[in-house]
Every structure is written in structure tokens, then in C-alpha cells.
Amino acid sequence: MSAPLFAIEPHPHPVEASVREGMIADPGFGRTFTDHMAMVRYVEGKGWHDARILPRGPLSLDPAAAVLHYAQEIFEGLKAYRLDDGAMALFRADANARRFNASARRMAMPELPEELFLESCRALVRADAQWFPPVEGGSIYLRPFMFASEVFLGVKPSAEYLYLVIAAASGNYFKSGAPAVRLLVSEEDTRAAPGGTGAAKCGGNYAASLRAQREAIARGFDQVVFLDAAERRFVEELGGMNLFFVFEDGSIQTPPLDGTILPGITRESLITLAREEGLTVREERYAIDQWRADAQSGRLTESFACGTAAVVTPVGSVTGRDWSFAIGSGGPGQATQRLKQRLVDIQRGRAADAHGWVQRIGG
Numbered sequence: 001m002s003a004p005l006f007a008i009e010p011h012p013h014p015v016e017a018s019v020r021e022g023m024i025a026d027p028g029f030g031r032t033f034t035d036h037m038a039m040v041r042y043v044e045g046k047g048w049h050d051a052r053i054l055p056r057g058p059l060s061l062d063p064a065a066a067v068l069h070y071a072q073e074i075f076e077g078l079k080a081y082r083l084d085d086g087a088m089a090l091f092r093a094d095a096n097a098r099r100f101n102a103s104a105r106r107m108a109m110p111e112l113p114e115e116l117f118l119e120s121c122r123a124l125v126r127a128d129a130q131w132f133p134p135v136e137g138g139s140i141y142l143r144p145f146m147f148a149s150e151v152f153l154g155v156k157p158s159a160e161y162l163y164l165v166i167a168a169a170s171g172n173y174f175k176s177g178a179p180a181v182r183l184l185v186s187e188e189d190t191r192a193a194p195g196g197t198g199a200a201k202c203g204g205n206y207a208a209s210l211r212a213q214r215e216a217i218a219r220g221f222d223q224v225v226f227l228d229a230a231e232r233r234f235v236e237e238l239g240g241m242n243l244f245f246v247f248e249d250g251s252i253q254t255p256p257l258d259g260t261i262l263p264g265i266t267r268e269s270l271i272t273l274a275r276e277e278g279l280t281v282r283e284e285r286y287a288i289d290q291w292r293a294d295a296q297s298g299r300l301t302e303s304f305a306c307g308t309a310a311v312v313t314p315v316g317s318v319t320g321r322d323w324s325f326a327i328g329s330g331g332p333g334q335a336t337q338r339l340k341q342r343l344v345d346i347q348r349g350r351a352a353d354a355h356g357w358v359q360r361i362g363g
């Protein structure tokens with residue numbers, strides 16, 4: 001099947017080369033935006049149409065646009081890399097396309113043909129290829145998203161949507177050896193309840209997590225770890241990253257995808273790689289009290305969080321209402337480091353890609 005065509009409207013005044021080079025020398029994360037964006041419109045009865053790459057800029061929205069009132073919005077996050085041979089590639093973008101549609105179904109939004117999702121990402125990266133940071137570990141972070149744009153205050157699924165992709169030059173999240181994060185257990189707020197939207201990548205889940213995250217930062221922690229909403233007992237995930245536990249016997253555990261956890265593509269990739277190494281991986285619930293007991297007894301040796309942005313981040317300590325425990329010695333443990341390296345080597349085209357995860361963009 002031939003790729004859907006995106007009309008290209010080049011930016012009349014792209015960022016000047018010398019300015020851009022300064023920006024991408026130290027891009028940080030999520031703030032150094034490229035010159036263009038992708039956009040596709042949807043209207044009920046007409047379907048998806050008007051696919052374009054256009055100059056990045058503000059949107060004009062009617063104040064009654066449904067998303068501003070009822071939060072019908074979903075998003076994705078993925079990275080484009082330059083491989084060591086210079087080619088541009090996406091990592092498992094087909095999995096992002098499928099997850100985007102799973103999120104769309106949960107939020108009563110129209111599905112986007114997978115090939116349209118993929119081509120929107122490719123066409124944008126081609127248009128902004130000069131934005132790849134020249135630094136080790138540099139990438140272009142892509143943020144596809146879709147929201148309800150119908151002008152109507154009645155409560156029903158919108159009949160009109162906008163799909164966009166914006167892109168940001170992105171540095172190596174952690175330059176040398178990821179520092180371990182300090183986690184605060186959210187005692188008050190939960191992120192997702194059974195039957196809710198925890199498995200959908202929607203802005204609303206993030207909005208619900210911000211109060212706990214703000215409190216954690218104010219108290220000197222890095223991230224919040226959320227517990228299950230029903231019993232407040234089982235470890236679920238961080239606001240935007242999945243969690244893994246590594247045991248003394250070499251086995252690995254991660255919470256199961258029971259509908260309240262976001263099915264991370266990094267999570268799934270690491271499970272696959274760990275099983276290929278012959279490690280036992282359990283997708284089973286893990287109680288917060290057990291985590292604490294296992295860390296203190298030495299049965300648990302490492303814990304890490306994972307997601308597209310930082311890939312793998314070691315957990316250094318976990319704090320609850322009146323207790324706290326440390327894990328490891330402050331840096332990444334051996335298993336954490338090894339799994340991360342295997343994944344990064346595949347992403348960069350340095351290790352054999354047995355699963356076809358690295359998809360070259362071409363052009």
C-alpha cells in the first residue's frame with residue numbers, strides 16, 4: 001500500500017541555521033521545537049482529510065471546542081533517531097500507532113489509519129531532519145495527539161477532531177549513567193481505577209496525577225509512585241513510566257496490564273529482551289509492603305522505571321507516610337544497566353534487530 005500523501009507547506013522563515021545549531025547543542029527535553037508540524041482533520045461523515053506538513057504555530061480554537069470542556073484528548077510519545085550509519089529511523093512506531101487507536105476507542109474518538117499515523121511521523125522528521133542534535137543519544141521526540149474540536153457544549157463524543165504531530169529536538173536524557181530517582185508513594189491520590197482510563201494515553205490521566213507530583217517535588221522527591229485505587233496496596237506505576245523489580249535470584253517482575261496501567265512500549269521491549277536472555281519475567285501484582293520487605297531483606301536488588309523519554313531510570317529510594325527504604329547504591333544496578341544498554345544498542349542500530357523494531361525513514 002502506498003503511503004498517504006502529506007501536502008508540504010515549507011516554513012517561510014525557518015529558524016536560522018546558526019541559531020538552530022545553538023539550540024540543538026543543548027536541547028534539553030520538550031522545549032526545543034522544530035520548524036514544522038503535521039496536521040490532519042476529521043469530520044464525521046467525511047473521515048480523515050487535509051493531511052499537511054505546515055509551519056509550526058499557534059492554533060485558533062473556538063472557546064466552545066469540546067476538548068476545552070470535556071477533555072476528549074489522547075497523545076503518543078516516540079523518538080526518531082539517527083543510526084550510526086546516518087540513516088533516520090523510528091523505534092516501534094507501529095506499536096505507538098496501535099496504542100493510539102486503543103486510546104481513541106476508550107475515549108470514543110475515531111481511529112486513525114495506522115499508515116496515516118506512521119506517515120505523519122516520517123513526513124515531519126523528513127521536513128525537520130536538520131533538527132537532530134549532533135550529540136550522543138540525541139533524538140527528535142515526536143508528540144502525536146488528537147483532540148475534540150467540535151464547537152458544541154452538549155455532552156457527547158465530538159463530531160470533529162484535529163490530529164497533530166509536533167516535534168522537539170531532544171538531548172540524552174541523562175548524559176552519563178542515569179541518577180537514581182527518589183519516589184514518594186501517593187497516599188491520597190490514585191491515578192486510575194478499574195473501568196477508568198488508566199490504560200489510555202490521555203491528558204486527563206496526567207491532570208489527575210499533577211497534584212501528587214507537585215507535592216512530591218515540594219518535598220524533595222523526583223516522582224510519585226501510584227498504588228491501585230481499589231485496595232491502595234499494589235504498586236502500579238509512576239505518572240508517566242512503568243516499573244520493574246529485579247530479584248536476587250535474577251528474576252524480574254512488573255505489574256500486569258489489568259486495565260489501570262499504561263501498556264508501555266519500553267516495558268514490552270524490556271520484557272522481550274529479558275526473556276531472550278533467559279531471565280524469568282513475571283507480570284504479577286506486587287504489594288508495596290512486599291517491596292519494602294524485599295528491599296530490606298536483600299531479596300530485591302534493583303528497581304527501575306521505564307518509558308520512551310528516559311528509557312530506563314533506576315529507583316534509589318521509596319518513601320511512604322512514615323517509612324522509607326533505599327534500593328541499591330544510588331546508581332543503576334547491573335541488570336538495569338545491562339537491559340538498558342541492550343535496548344539502546346538496538347535503537348541505535350548497533351545490535352541485531354531480531355524483531356524489526358527499528359524502522360528506517362528514508363528520503
Ligand SMILES: *Cc1c(COP(=O)(O)O)cnc(C)c1O
Pocket residue numbers: 077201237238239240241242262263264265266267306307308309
Ligand atoms: C507513555 C507512558 C508510559 C511509558 O510508555 P512508553 O511507550 O514506554 O513510552 C508509562 N506510563 C504512562 C502513564 C504513560 O503515559
